[in-house]
Amino acid sequence: MAAADTPFFLETGARGQRLCVHSPAFHDPDGAPALGQVLLLPPFAEEMNKSRRMTALAARAFAAAGLEVLTLDLLGCGDSSGDFGDATWADWQDDVRLAVNWLNERTRPGPDGQPVPLWLWGLRAGALLANAGIEAASAAAPDRPVHLLLWQPIATGKLQLQQFMRLRVAADLIGGQAKGAVQAMRDQLARGESVEIAGYALAPALADGLEAARLTPTARVSRVAWLELSTREDAALTPAATMAAQAWTAQGAAVRAAVCQGPSFWAATEIEEAPRLIEASLAALAARDDFATITAEAVPA
Known part of the structure; x- marks a missing residue:
């Protein structure tokens, strides 16, 4: 039986509290170190609310696979302090840095004694906050691997x-x-x-x-899983995604870019699920030395 998710408020001093949900890695035997840590960088405005079921399902699946997961509501979002209208992009970047530091303080070496990777999991515009997470991870633990798990990422805030x-x-x-x-x-x-x-x-x-924000390829990131959704079985990556994958590859990252069949759950009228997206994410998160560079791939049924 997997450990239960734990909601808590992360203190930010004068900036109030941020509601977080911590999903500890599930292991047998208990007490084994996590295989990695995952931080959700949430989407923008109402897209976050439409995505809550999918991100909760994915967080539990990641935890069951041996990864420690942290999700948080940014300033002015959900049950965190403040109003949406009071938030700035800099505030949200600070929230990401705070969450990265919280995870860094908890991390332990992996089974091989080496630092476990930090996966920044960006959903839609959340991918634009990855730069802040990369900076925080680099400052706190320069030798720690930093990877990106990107769901239908938006590469420019404009x-x-x-x-x-x-x-x-x-x-x-x-x-x-x-x-x-x-x-x-x-x-x-x-x-x-x-x-x-x-x-x-x-x-x-x-x-x-937001308009000035860009997801910028950097050599600090060693692996990128770029996953898109389409309702078609045979869909190919968008040209923009293909170019982005090539740009990350040019910076030395191993890139797994794929299209999964499923609905655009962040924009659907009803709450939707995309189980193939979670399956593809688990495959990317579990990859070690065999993390292949793939420019385009359809996830099979």
């Missing part, structure tokens, strides 16, 4: 911001007021005013930081 603004445009279309909606929102942000989108107050500091 794209995420555009997609988020389209939610407002879609709502305005229904009311017949869509003309110039995006520019009006940008003008409002430029005046230092927050914008209301799909029930979320988007502050200028968060919009500016």
Whole structure:
């Protein structure tokens, strides 16, 4: 029987508390060191709420496979302190660094006596927060391997911001007021005013930081699992994903890039599951020296 998930609040001093859920690695016999640690870097706004079931299922599966997992709600999200409208991109980067340091303080050498890897698990725009996690891991433990597990990652914050603004445009279309909606929102942000989108107050500091964010290949990362979803059985990687995989490979990382069949659960009307995505993730997390470089692959049924 696997150990139970443990929710707790991570203190940030004057910045309040962050709700976390810790999933300890399950081993037989008990007490064996974890094979690695995994930190969830959550998606943006309502996508996080739509993804909670999938991330919880995946965290438990990772823990059952011998990995220690930490998920957290960022400032202004979920049950953490603050309001979404008060958050900045820098605040969220600080949250990621705090979580990385919490995991680093708990880590123990693996069965071979070597440092176990830290997997930064980025979902959608969460991948853009990976740079902060890489920096924190490098500062705390320079010799520790850092890997990335990326689910349908967004490589530029500008794209995420555009997609988020389209939610407002879609709502305005229904009311017949869509003309110039995006520019009006940008003008409002430029005046230092927050914008209301799909029930979320988007502050200028968060919009500016998000738009400038990029997932940047770095030699500090040794393995990248880039996993996308499609409802088609024979889907191929998007051109953007293929280019990103090549860029990470050029930095010396072993890259496993694949397409799994499943729904876009972060944007679905109902709560959806994508079990093949979890299966592909487990295969990537378990890989050791045989972590192959794959430019495109369809995950079989």
